[in-house]
Amino acid sequence: MAQKYDAVIVGAGISGCGVAALLSRAGKKVLLLERTKLIGGRASSYKYKGHTLNIGEHAGIRDGYLDTLVQAVGQKIPDRGFFEDYLIWRNGKFEKAFDIVPKLNPEEMERVVRTVQEATPEVMGKYDAISGAELFSPMVKNPENWYMLNLIGAIWNTIPNIENQAASSVIEAMRTASRSTLAGFQAAHGIGDYSRTISQVVKECGGEILTEAPVAEILVKNRRVVGVRVEREAKHDVMHDYPIGEVFTVEAPLVVTAIPIWTVFNLISEKMFSSEFVKKAKHLNKLTANLGFMVGLKKPLFNEKLFVMADLPTLGYPTTIFISSNLCPTLSPKGEHLLECSCICEFELGEDRGLVLRKLQEMKDDLEKLYPGWQKKVIWIRPYFRWEEPARTPGRDGIFKPGPKAPEIEGLYFAGDSVNSRITPGMECAADSAMICARAILGKLPEVKPAVKPKAGKKSQPGKTGKAGKKSKKR
Numbered sequence: 506m507a508q509k510y511d512a513v514i515v516g517a518g519i520s521g522c523g524v525a526a527l528l529s530r531a532g533k534k535v536l537l538l539e540r541t542k543l544i545g546g547r548a549s550s551y552k553y554k555g556h557t558l559n560i561g562e563h564a565g566i567r568d569g570y571l572d573t574l575v576q577a578v579g580q581k582i583p584d585r586g587f588f589e590d591y592l593i594w595r596n597g598k599f600e601k602a603f604d605i606v607p608k609l610n611p612e613e614m615e616r617v618v619r620t621v622q623e624a625t626p627e628v629m630g631k632y633d634a635i636s637g638a639e640l641f642s643p644m645v646k647n648p649e650n651w652y653m654l655n656l657i658g659a660i661w662n663t664i665p666n667i668e669n670q671a672a673s674s675v676i677e678a679m680r681t682a683s684r685s686t687l688a689g690f691q692a693a694h695g696i697g698d699y700s701r702t703i704s705q706v707v708k709e710c711g712g713e714i715l716t717e718a719p720v721a722e723i724l725v726k727n728r729r730v731v732g733v734r735v736e737r738e739a740k741h742d743v744m745h746d747y748p749i750g751e752v753f754t755v756e757a758p759l760v761v762t763a764i765p766i767w768t769v770f771n772l773i774s775e776k777m778f779s780s781e782f783v784k785k786a787k788h789l790n791k792l793t794a795n796l797g798f799m800v801g802l803k804k805p806l807f808n809e810k811l812f813v814m815a816d817l818p819t820l821g822y823p824t825t826i827f828i829s830s831n832l833c834p835t836l837s838p839k840g841e842h843l844l845e846c847s848c849i850c851e852f853e854l855g856e857d858r859g860l861v862l863r864k865l866q867e868m869k870d871d872l873e874k875l876y877p878g879w880q881k882k883v884i885w886i887r888p889y890f891r892w893e894e895p896a897r898t899p900g901r902d903g904i905f906k907p908g909p910k911a912p913e914i915e916g917l918y919f920a921g922d923s924v925n926s927r928i929t930p931g932m933e934c935a936a937d938s939a940m941i942c943a944r945a946i947l948g949k950l951p952e953v954k955p956a957v958k959p960k961a962g963k964k965s966q967p968g969k970t971g972k973a974g975k976k977s978k979k980r
């Protein structure tokens with residue numbers, strides 16, 4: 506007999522953990538299913554040579570949507586360390602970010618700020634369709650103003666040029682920047698600590714979290730969601746002559762997918778939706794990427810809690826550099842330090858492995874210009890290239906994203922940074938989308954009160970007991 510839940514959430518990134526925790530707080534019995542070993546999705550962390558590494562550079566924002574979500578589920582904000590200053594490196598020298606302010610043209614800046622302030626939701630809908638350059642170039646002529654606008658857009662939207670960013674996303678980036686001056690942080694125990702903290706609520710309220718449990722199908726009867734089928738990977742180990750996979754179904758009248766929207770069609774036939782909806786969802790499948798490396802150091806390159814933004818001359822992509830262990834010594838073993846250096850680049854770069862390796866080498870060489878001799882301090886280097894966020898190009902943000910409720914299928918909802926929310930950057934967007942989704946399901950967010958565990962009874966975990974489902978053989 507299949508296990509029964511009030512709601513199944515597919516994917517344990519920030520958005521999935523958020524929806525799962527909010528529904529749990531509202532008294533629903535929730536099952537959160539994650540296909541990998543890690544809770545946190547793209548905002549996960551793991552241990553490496555005694556350091557805690559994020560799967561790629563992750564800076565959060567104080568008092569934003571992520572903090573609101575943590576508080577909305579009744580949890581304490583995880584420990585973190587804050588950046589204390591922001592430096593820009595361009596034309597071969599460092600300058601403080603705030604020293605650019607006097608070089609800005611105040612009249613032009615005022616026009617930009619007014620445009621940002623006056624952008625109502627209706628106007629934002631129009632700005633979703635045009636680029637930041639189209640909106641702002643008629644009002645911004647001063648090169649320093651243009652540089653600043655481009656930089657803010659690039660950092661928060663993860664797209665190198667304002668020409669490719671939706672105007673609405675540039676506005677959201679400006680709003681984020683004005684909310685978060687000097688409020689960027691590093692999580693003291695890795696960014697995955699946020700999703701872990703949020704998802705704890707699920708268990709406290711009597712629900713379950715299963716990792717390494719990929720959902721293979723969303724089950725629908727008469728246009729109503731009835732549950733999901735999970736297909737656990739076959740495990741290769743000495744106990745089995747040939748690998749055995751595990752298949753089980755879970756019954757639930759409510760399923761929330763918290764995965765990129767275009768991947769939902771791997772779980773439910775696109776024939777269930779209108780061709781217009783399918784086209785809209787698939788159109789969002791354009792990605793931005795993050796290329797960089799985590800570095801274990803014998804000595805830090807600098808001692809300050811600095812966030813450095815660099816125009817690296819050879820690499821040619823906006824790059825950020827910081828010593829995260831300066832902000833959070835908890836991230837590194839005693840006597841060692843953690844450098845994070847990464848750039849925003851096109852996802853298509855990843856199609857050419859040789860080019861990725863060349864860009865990483867250019868990043869290392871360029872870093873030599875900022876911090877001569879830095880490589881002598883290195884203990885290890887861990888390079889990475891990852892897709893970061895759905896690209897907020899014109900025609901792909903705001904009104905172009907699907908809402909939280911699936912059309913045409915009762916009981917199916919969506920969350921994640923590819924749906925609902927315009928907020929930038931990604932973690933903020935994912936957290937906002939979780940709250941939008943929970944509101945759409947519950948009518949309002951649950952009141953924060955101590956978690957109540959349902960009465961103790963016989964509890965069996967789906968996929969763990971013989972009765973929960975049938976086993977299948979996989980080769």
Ligand SMILES: Cc1cc2nc3c(=O)[nH]c(=O)nc-3n(C[C@H](O)[C@H](O)[C@H](O)COP(=O)(O)OP(=O)(O)OC[C@H]3O[C@@H](n4cnc5c(N)ncnc54)[C@H](O)[C@@H]3O)c2cc1C
Binds near residue numbers: 521545547718922935
């Ligand atoms: C390298 C890198 C750097 C970044 N830097 C920043 C930053 O500095 N600041 C910032 O705000 N944002 C940053 N982001 C973006 C941010 O991490 C994401 O926008 C955010 O975490 C997305 O959360 P999500 O819940 O929408 O999706 P995800 O985190 O992608 O979660 C989806 C989850 O669903 C799981 N899943 C998928 N399919 C299935 C299935 N069939 N069954 C079960 N589970 C499934 C996935 O394994 C995953 O865990 C960065 C991202 C990357 C990759």
